[in-house]
Amino acid sequence: xxxxxxxxxxxxxxxxxxxxxVLAGKLKKxxxxxxxxxxxxxxxxxxxxxxxxENGNSVSLVVEVDSPMTEKNxxxxxxxxxxxxxxxxxxxxxxxxxxxxxxxxTRIRLSNSQIIVAVARMNDGTLWSGSSETIVxxxxxxxxxx
Numbered sequence: 001x002x003x004x005x006x007x008x009x010x011x012x013x014x015x016x017x018x019x020x021x022v023l024a025g026k027l028k029k030x031x032x033x034x035x036x037x038x039x040x041x042x043x044x045x046x047x048x049x050x051x052x053x054e055n056g057n058s059v060s061l062v063v064e065v066d067s068p069m070t071e072k073n074x075x076x077x078x079x080x081x082x083x084x085x086x087x088x089x090x091x092x093x094x095x096x097x098x099x100x101x102x103x104x105x106t107r108i109r110l111s112n113s114q115i116i117v118a119v120a121r122m123n124d125g126t127l128w129s130g131s132s133e134t135i136v137x138x139x140x141x142x143x144x145x146x
Contacts, residue, residue, distance in 0.1 A: 030081055030088045031117060031129075038127055040119060045078075045130030047118045056110040056140035063118045065102035065128065069095075075102040077121040084114040109140040 031040065048062040065075045074097045080090040093104050102120070110116075113135040120128045 030083045031119060034079065034089065035119065035127060040127040040129050042129055044128040045118050045120050047080075047116060047130040047132040049116055049132040049134045051134065053110065053134050053136050055138045056112070056136040057138075058107045059110050059134060059136070060105075061108050061116065061132075062105045063103065063120075063130070065120045067102040067120075067122070069097050069099060069102055071097050072123075074099075074123050075120050076123050078102075078104055079119050080108070081117045081119070082108065082110055082114055083117075084112045085110065090116075110134060110136050112136055112139050 044066045046064045046066075048064075049059060053059045061080065063078055063080065065078065067073060067075045069075065075095045078093045078095065080092075081088050082090050090108050091104075091106065095102060108116075113133075115131050115133045117129055117131045122128065
């Protein structure tokens with residue numbers, strides 16, 4: 001083995017280890033633009049996306065929140081974020097106890113492989129989150145914003 005190959009391999013290995021923490025930091029910044037310094041707890045939100053999407057133009061997504069949806073305990077809002085998209089706030093849904101279930105199913109566009117995050121605000125003001133990673137083979141959202 002050549003010394004150059006070993007050095008390049010080590011650099012790539014280090015970069016692969018650092019990428020998740022850098023992306024997590026960027027995603028936290030995007031979410032904090034909407035929620036400020038409010039405490040967001042991981043859990044209660046189940047986000048389902050396909051692990052591999054052949055086309056980023058139409059990726060299925062289901063968000064379900066553990067909530068009885070009663071007058072005293074219900075989900076007020078669900079927001080979905082994809083940090084690598086040109087507009088990271090993908091969707092926002094308002095719910096009430098009359099919704100029956102705290103569940104949303106839709107299709108989204110993804111510009112690249114990334115982690116998608118859903119944040120649910122409960123009627124007591126608490127915030128809960130869940131995430132899912134999807135690998136996109138053919139990217140969408142590649143046209144420049146006007």
